[in-house]
Amino acid sequence: MKIILFGAPGSGKGTQADMLAKEFDLEKISLGDILRQEVKKESDLGREVKQYMDKGELVPDSTVKDVIDANLAEDNFILDGYPRNGQQAQTLNDILKKRDSSIDAFIYLDVSQETIVDRLSKRRVCKKCGANYHLNTMPPKEDNICDQCSAELVQRDDDTPEVIKKRWNVFLANSKEVFDFYKKKNVFISVDGDQDKEKVFEQVKEKLEAREQ
């Protein structure tokens, strides 16, 4: 199965991608995570992309194309954070076509702006392993300490109110062309992402299983 998870910043793409990867034994490919690792390593790529990420802007399509091409599994994957505009959707289509392959499902997590601001301003991530928490809905057992590796929890650099607003606007400006692309391919699935993570997961699972029958 080859799945794309799409949604506004904070819509729960990373959270659902982890759950779906486990349930369906898929490889999770998160472009945001890959780029953040490059920033952490201070590689040439990391230095190039940091300037865009810190401002909440999209990294140029030509740069992320090579990253996706190099990291895309042959089959059984879930893509979190790619594509984000019509050009990237076309690029992904071309990459897959060369492999005689195509996307099976495009899942849109539909959330309100109010939910996004709440989720991102209260998100905390582990400095070491990247595990995700929310101060109210998914708090760590011990304040500011990761349940999984005991490292410190921090706020992401792009989770400031100003950058959240920019990321939301970038999403609004690009989402329609992505929707149109996958609606035409007949793989579009929309889910109410405002519910708690288990309910969202159940809905996604039901809709995916219904497609397979």
Ligand code: AP5
């Ligand atoms: P990326 O890291 O992909 O950020 P994003 O799209 O803004 O999404 P987030 O990771 O912030 O949120 P999410 O939807 O994964 O939600 P999460 O599960 O964490 O990209 C960062 C940057 O990289 C971009 O701005 C850009 O610069 C660059 N980039 C990436 N891809 C690119 C591309 N294709 N082209 C160009 N540039 C690119 O959940 C958020 C919070 O809510 C967490 O605290 C979580 O615990 C909580 N939560 C999740 N689900 C629920 C729920 N159902 N109920 C309650 N709380 C929930």
